[in-house]
Amino acid sequence: MMALVLYYLIGSLAVFAAGVLVYWWSLRWTRPISWKVFFVASLIGATSLLVLPVLKFHALGMYVDFSHWLGVLMSIRETGLPLSLSHEFIRPGTLNYFSVHFTPLVYVIALPFALIPWPEMLLMVSVLFMISSAVPLFLLAKKLTGRLWIAWLCVPLLLWYPTFQYITLYEFEMLRFSIPILLWALYFFEAKKTAWFFLFVVLASLVREEVGLTVAALGVFLFIVERARWKGIATMVIGMGTFAVITSLVMPELRQGEYAYIAAPFFSTFGDSPLHMLQTIVSRPIWVMMEMFQVTKVANIGMLFIPLLGLSFFSPTALIGMAANLGVGFVSIADVHTSYMLYYVSPSVPFVFYAVLRGWNKAHVWIRARMGKCATEEQGESALGTALIAGMFVSAIVFGPSPLSLQFWAKDVRPAPFRTQNFHISAYDVNDHHRAVATFIRMIPDDAVVSSPQFLHPHLYQKRAAMVFPDTVSKDGTVLADYVLLDLTNNSLRADSPAYVSMDEMRLVAQNDAWRLITKSEGYELYVRVPNLP
Structure with a gap:
């Protein structure tokens, strides 16, 4: 355990050291960083994300979670219904997979799968959808900063962001698609395209049942911070409404036999009902805080911000949208629900980048005032962008799962002791x-x-x-x-x-x-x- 702590401590210091050194160096470099660098970095990142899952599948490196989704898609193709007899064997009463997790957007994935019913098709379509997250992020960056080069900068930042890579390389899970959909919602809000905004708010709420809570948190941000009162209220109603209807009516109706939410045992620490949990929080607040904010969980959440050099905190209010997703993770007794390496934190990823973009001007002014007083505003911005690239690539080396990472080449390097995760090159060796x-x-x-x-x-x-x-x-x-x-x-x-x-x-x-x-x-x-x- 101590070795793991030291690994993360040294790795985090290396990320920030790289950012600082490259920032200083860039202030003395008169030429701005070329968009071609961003393009090449993005192309390499996208290619690795497309190739590695297919290799891992053929190397027998995927497990029952992936097989359940293949079974659901085969059932949709043959019967039109999301059935999984294999999941029924594990958890009786869950023949209809929507009684486990309500994920109606899987029917979109089912369209190409119906034409070519191969596991490789599911993997490729999934990765392409994830890579498409760069499009709304590009547009959002251009809208918020007004600078095309920053928009280009965001593409490799996303594709090499360790959490994004882990989520994309995980076998398959619908929750990951909250990333592109929420990014589109944020872009359409900033672009003041209301109809499109609400379309993607609804789509986000239908990605998986708990994303409705994140949508509601986004509504709180709109209502309090942006003072977009009616949009905020409507967004909260959509998010909470879909979550309540799906979890209390739809999923129980689809379950055969007595209904119990699949993840309920993970959230029983503070009580077996919302009222009981509230009573526990009021009566034992210190104990609740100690149970929620455990060191491992807090450290994992910190790993969402370190690759971007902590710039998200220059616009802390933009992080309100993460509150529900992270809150659920902190309440859970399982560390996996806050792990930066797993798909459970998917709904939080868009807000990490959103906060960076909203706080961009404040960040580069604050940093230039302390580290580059003699530099022009343009030099300061360019240096900050270069520092972000450096920090991200050091993060990818130390903490990421890609061929650039230490764990890809060194078998003994394990940034997390998950027994079912292996990103060493041997995991992709098909023999x-x-x-x-x-x-x-x-x-x-x-x-x-x-x-x-x-x-x-x-x-x-x-x-x-x-x-x-x-x-x-x-x-x-x-x-x-x-x-x-x-x-x-x-x-x-x-x-x-x-x-x-x-x-x-x-x-x-x-x-x-x-x-x-x-x-x-x-x-x-x-x-x-x-x-x-x-």
Whole structure:
């Protein structure tokens, strides 16, 4: 733990040191930084984001979350409904995936997937949507600063921003699309295009149920800071209204059996109801504060600002839109909900950049007054932009997941001890063992239920459903697995990985008369259930 703390401390100091040194150097550099530098940096960043997920998929580096989305999209393609029998096996009553997370915009993704139903299509479309976030950010920067070069600057800043890269490289999750949609909403607000603004406010509220809370927080910002009273009220009503209707009416209606929000256990520390939570906050405020603002959580939130050299704090009111998203993370007992490496903080990312742009003039004037008094205003602005680029690239090296990062090349460098995250180059190395799995999968009928380790699930998306091995029977006992597909190598996973399967568990299949071995090679074994045996 101490080594991790030192890593982040030294890394953060390196980011700010790079920013300061490059700022001083840039004040003495008479030529402004070329837009071509921004273009090349953006192109490299976008290319890595497009290529790496596809390689990781073929290297068996994706897990059940991705397979659930593939199952949902296949179901939409075939039936028009967002069903996932595989998720039903894990959490009975959740056959309709919208009862788990209400994500109706997945139907937009379903359109290209219906034409080409490949996992690679889902990954590519997802990344392209994420890269498109640069468009509203570009327009927003140009609108707020009036400088085209700053708009160009924002493109590589976004594409190399560590949190943006982590979110984009994560298998798939609809919450990530709150980034481009909220950026469009912010741009249309600043451009005073009201109809378009409210269209994207509604779209943001439909990304996933909890984004309605972020939309409501945006409404608070509009009402209090911008004094756009009716827009603020309308935005709050839309955000809170959609959140309330979806979580209290729509999702329970779609759930089979008794409804309980999927993430409810993470938020039970302060009470099992909003009223109980309020009573706890009032009666034990100090304890609540200590539980909420734990060091790990605060440090993760800090990592949202460090790559941009903390410039967001020159416009702190613009960060009000983050309040709901971060508040939910602080209330949760799980550190993952505030991790800068995971998609849960997606709704906060647009406001980090929004605050930088709104505080740009104040920032460069304040910094020039202390570090570059002899420089012109133009030199000071150019130097600040160059410093941001330097700080971002040092952040990408120390904290990011891209091929520029330390963790990509050094296996022992792990900026976070997540057991299911691996961004080392070996995670993208597709070998003969990985390619061989396709042969086994083709031997399984499409109407079969297959039990297999988590990392094989995304490759079984065309089958009826998949169970997480060692389960071979659904929790309610109504569905039996027809086949078992095992990887004796565990795809080189460490024993502490949640997806690791012990040899003892695998031997139980071989020793069970209910299963007959069909074939084995390349480290795989495929079993079929013997008819009329349980």
